[in-house]
Structure formats: structure tokens, C-alpha cells
Amino acid sequence: MNFFQLMGFGEGGWGAFMLLxxxxxxxxxxxGFTIGAIFGAFAAWAKISGNRFSRALADVYTTVLRGxxxxxxxxxxxxxxxxxxxxxxxxxxxxxxxxLPGFVAGAxxxxxxxxxxxxxxxRGAYRAVAKGEIEAAVACGMPRMxxxxxxxxxxxxxxxxxxxxxxxxxxxxxxxxxxxxxVVELLRQSQVGAGSTRQPFDxxxxxxxxxxxxxxxxxxxxxxxxxxxxxxxxxx
Amino acid sequence: xxxxxxxxxxxxxxxxxxxxxxxxxxSTFLGAFLALLLATxxxxxxxxxGWFAQGYLFVFRxxxxxxxxxxxYYGLSQFPAVRHSFAWTFLRDPYWCAIIALTLxxxxxxxxxIRGGLLSxxxxxxxxxxxxxxxxxMLFRRIVFPLAIRQALPAYGTELILMVKATxxxxxxxxMEITGLAAKLVSETYRVIEVFIVAGAIYLAIxxxxxxxxxxxxxxxxxxxxxxxxxxxxxxxxxxxxxIS
Numbered sequence: 383m384n385f386f387q388l389m390g391f392g393e394g395g396w397g398a399f400m401l402l403x404x405x406x407x408x409x410x411x412x413x414g415f416t417i418g419a420i421f422g423a424f425a426a427w428a429k430i431s432g433n434r435f436s437r438a439l440a441d442v443y444t445t446v447l448r449g450x451x452x453x454x455x456x457x458x459x460x461x462x463x464x465x466x467x468x469x470x471x472x473x474x475x476x477x478x479x480x481x482l483p484g485f486v487a488g489a490x491x492x493x494x495x496x497x498x499x500x501x502x503x504x505r506g507a508y509r510a511v512a513k514g515e516i517e518a519a520v521a522c523g524m525p526r527m528x529x530x531x532x533x534x535x536x537x538x539x540x541x542x543x544x545x546x547x548x549x550x551x552x553x554x555x556x557x558x559x560x561x562x563x564x565v566v567e568l569l570r571q572s573q574v575g576a577g578s579t580r581q582p583f584d585x586x587x588x589x590x591x592x593x594x595x596x597x598x599x600x601x602x603x604x605x606x607x608x609x610x611x612x613x614x615x616x617x618x
Numbered sequence: 619x620x621x622x623x624x625x626x627x628x629x630x631x632x633x634x635x636x637x638x639x640x641x642x643x644x645s646t647f648l649g650a651f652l653a654l655l656l657a658t659x660x661x662x663x664x665x666x667x668g669w670f671a672q673g674y675l676f677v678f679r680x681x682x683x684x685x686x687x688x689x690x691y692y693g694l695s696q697f698p699a700v701r702h703s704f705a706w707t708f709l710r711d712p713y714w715c716a717i718i719a720l721t722l723x724x725x726x727x728x729x730x731x732i733r734g735g736l737l738s739x740x741x742x743x744x745x746x747x748x749x750x751x752x753x754x755x756m757l758f759r760r761i762v763f764p765l766a767i768r769q770a771l772p773a774y775g776t777e778l779i780l781m782v783k784a785t786x787x788x789x790x791x792x793x794m795e796i797t798g799l800a801a802k803l804v805s806e807t808y809r810v811i812e813v814f815i816v817a818g819a820i821y822l823a824i825x826x827x828x829x830x831x832x833x834x835x836x837x838x839x840x841x842x843x844x845x846x847x848x849x850x851x852x853x854x855x856x857x858x859x860x861x862i863s
Binding site: 451453461462556580583593 | 676677680681683685686688693695696697782784787790800801804808810811818825826
């Protein structure tokens with residue numbers, strides 16, 4: 383079969399499976415990105431206005447997670463998560479092996495590694511917020527939470543948008559590593575297809591194209607969002 | 619947690635360090651040439667060359683490294699023409715495939731770093747060099763390249779760290795570097811946490827040392843940014859004078 387028949391939707395075509403794999407990749411990346419944003423927000427908070435202890439903790443977190451390979455973290459969560467769950471199960475009287483689903487382990491591993499990048503993005507964005515804006519909010523008598531919700535968060539997000547776009551692209555590519563845990567995302571689906579048809583080039587080529595399509599669409603959307611949310615910024 | 623096991627895993631994983639370093643350094647070294655080529659292509663002002671470089675960047679930065687690795691290692695063997703050619707001696711070997719994939723990948727990222735460095739060279743420096751009668755390759759070798767490297771060094775250091783981390787993917791195509799050995803050890807002993815703590819610590823140590831080396835190199839290459847050390851210089855002078863007398 384030629385490439386187009388193989389990747390088509392007709393008899394023996396893998397097109398639907400590949401698209402489904404691409405969808406799983408996007409969902410996985412989105413979960414990892416969200417978890418990472420949560421971790422990053424807290425770590426950035428700790429770095430900006432924490433006490434000495436929480437600042438040191440956040441520093442250790444970002445240094446360690448940026449210094450070790452993502453693959454190692456994914457393995458750690460996949461195998462370590464299952465070991466932990468089995469141990470937890472034993473406490474409650476079950477003796478069987480309890481596996482952590484690869485998707486959960488992968489999303490958490492991606493989240494924790496990308497959290498280190500989110501931290502730096504948020505921290506840089508917070509630094510870019512003009513002090514006067516916060517002072518003005520204080521002068522208007524806004525309490526802390528309201529100040530955060532109305533003034534700080536929107537401004538930080540606006541400044542963080544370009545950085546978040548980069549992190550998203552990294553997360554998207556990192557999600558390919560989760561295929562080692564057996565989650566049938568785009569790359570794993572291509573491996574399966576390559577194994578059963580003995581046409582590995584066609585499958586990995588199609589996977590590369592789908593990844594390129596996803597990254598292109600996301601970079602266009604981030605550019606549009608950047609333009610939209612920085613309408614109020616005067617450009618020199 | 620027992621110290622004995624940590625020690626044993628460290629002993630098991632240490633043989634993987636040279637391979638990790640070799641993969642990282644060789645591909646960064648080879649990638650630097652390709653990156654320089656791509657950066658000059660983009661800056662050449664010749665449209666088709668610029669388009670080619672941009673297309674290269676788009677493909678290699680837009681798709682995951684693992685896909686590129688699989689495309690080279692598993693994908694190319696699909697074609698009988700490749701299997702019967704001279705290139706097959708390299709392409710059937712996972713080591714060469716890993717090095718090729720890492721090189722092609724890092725070239726894309728590094729070319730942007732180098733391009734930034736080349737663009738940062740002040741125009742006046744080039745003009746001064748031209749006024750002194752330098753041109754072409756000599757101008758590049760003596761003025762533009764050293765200035766660009768100095769500017770690009772911090773970002774290149776980051777790229778080097780990323781490469782050390784990226785070598786872990788080679789374990790997926792059966793190469794027994796640190797991550798490969800760690801995964802093997804885990805499957806033998808089922809002691810996940812301990813083994814991965816040791817492996818992570820090794821990577822951290824490597825990256826820590828590399829950042830220090832890059833920082834030292836940066837310090838050496840930017841004497842003009844240092845504080846003038848008149849007092850230390852004086853002290854040293856007195857010392858050496860004392861030695862002589």
C-alpha cells in the first residue's frame with residue numbers, strides 16, 4: 383500500500399487511528415500543561431513572596447527538574463507510582479499489584495517537569511507588571527485576593543503569554559515520551575501501525591506531519607491570543 | 619532506604635556516564651557546524667537558502683526528537699535502497715542513529731542561538747575591520763565569529779544541558795547509557811525510587827559541572843565586563859616582586 387492508502391480512511395487505512403492518537407496526544411499535553419501551570423503558579427508564588435524556606439524549596443524544585451531528563455521523570459512516575467499504589471493497597475489489605483495508568487503517570491510527570499518552566503515564565507511575567515498598577519489597586523482599597531484576581535493575574539497572564547506558548551510547544555513534544563508507558567497516543571499508535579504493517583517510515587513520517595500540524599496550529603493560536611490580549615499595550 | 623543499595627546502583631550506573639557524555643558532546647560538536655551553516659544560510663540574504671534553513675528549523679523544532687529518532691532508526695530501514703547502500707553500515711547501528719538524530723535536532727536549535735550571536739555583532743566593529751583592510755573569511759574568523767561566540771555562549775550552554783538531557787532518549791533504541799542502565803536495573807530489582815534518585819543525581823551532577831565550565835568560559839571570554847582589579851593586580855605584583863628579590 384502506498385502512503386496515502388495507508389493513512390487514508392478506507393479499507394486497511396490507519397487514518398482514523400492516527401487522528402485519534404493525535405487527539406490523545408493533545409489531551410495528554412493539555413493535562414500536563416494544566417498540572418504544570420498549577421505547580422508553576424505555586425512555585426512562582428513561593429519564589430516571589432515566600433519565606434526563606436519556601437523559596438529554597440521552590441529553587442530546589444526548579445533546579446532539579448530542569449537538570450534531569452524528562453524520560454527519567456516519566457519512568458519514575460510510571461514505575462514508582464505503581465509501586466506506591468501497590469504499597470498503599472497493601473496497607474488496606476489487598477495483596478495484588480495495582481498499576482498506575484500510564485496516562486495519569488505521564489500527565490503528572492509532564493506536569494511536574496513543565497512546572498519548573500512555568501515557574502520561570504510566571505516569575506518573569508510578574509516582574510514585568512508595573513509596580514504602579516499594584517499600588518493603584520492598593521490605593522483603591524482592594525483587598526489582597528481581589529487585587530490578585532482583578533489586577534495581578536490578568537496582567538501576569540498577558541506578559542506570560544509568549545513564554546507559555548514556548549512551554550506548550552515543549553510539553554507537546556515531551557508528550558511523545560509518554561509512549562514508553564504504553565499510552566496509545568500519536569507516537570505509540572505509529573509504533574503499533576509500523577509493527578503490524580512493516581512500513582515504519584510511513585507511520586513515523588505521518589506522525590511527524592501530524593505533530594507539525596499541531597505545533598503550527600498552536601503557534602498561530604498563541605500569536606492571535608497575544609495580539610488580542612495586548613491590545614491595550616502601547617508599542618513604541 | 620539502605621545506603622548499600624544506593625552505592626550498588628551508583629556502581630552499576632557509572633559505566634553509562636562516558637556514553638552519555640560522548641553522545642552529548644559528539645552531537646553538539648557536529649551540530650555546531652551544521653548550525654553555523656544554517657545560520658549563515660539564513661543571514662546570507664539569498665532567498666532559497668533562507669527558505670531551506672527556515673524549513674529545516676520548522677521541521678526539526680516542530681516535531682518531537684523521539685519521532686525523528688524513530689524515523690531514522692526504524693523508518694529508513696523500510697527502503698531496500700537504503701539497506702543495500704553504503705549508508706546502511708551507519709544506519710543499522712543505534713549509536714550512529716542516535717548521534718545523527720541528536721545532531722540534526724540540536725543544529726536547528728543552535729542555529730537560532732548562533733544567528734542571534736551573529737546579529738549582535740556591532741556594525742562599527744565590522745566597519746573598523748573593513749577599514750583595516752580585512753574582508754571575507756578573515757573578517758569572519760578574526761572579528762565576527764569571536765564576538766558572536768562570546769554573545770551566544772550562555773544560550774549555547776543551555777543548549778548543551780538540553781542535549782545531555784536529550785541523550786536519555788537513546789535508551790529507547792537500546793543504547794545502554796545512564797537511563798538505559800537505570801531502566802535495566804529497575805527491571806531486575808524492582809526498586810524504582812532508589813535507582814532513579816541515583817540516576818537523577820548523576821545527571822544533576824553532570825549538568826552542574828557543565829554549567830560551571832560554561833560560566834568559567836564566559837568569565838574568561840568577557841574580560842571587558844569584569845570589575846577592574848587594580849588592588850588584586852597590585853598585590854600580585856608585590857608578591858612576584860618579592861619572589862624575584
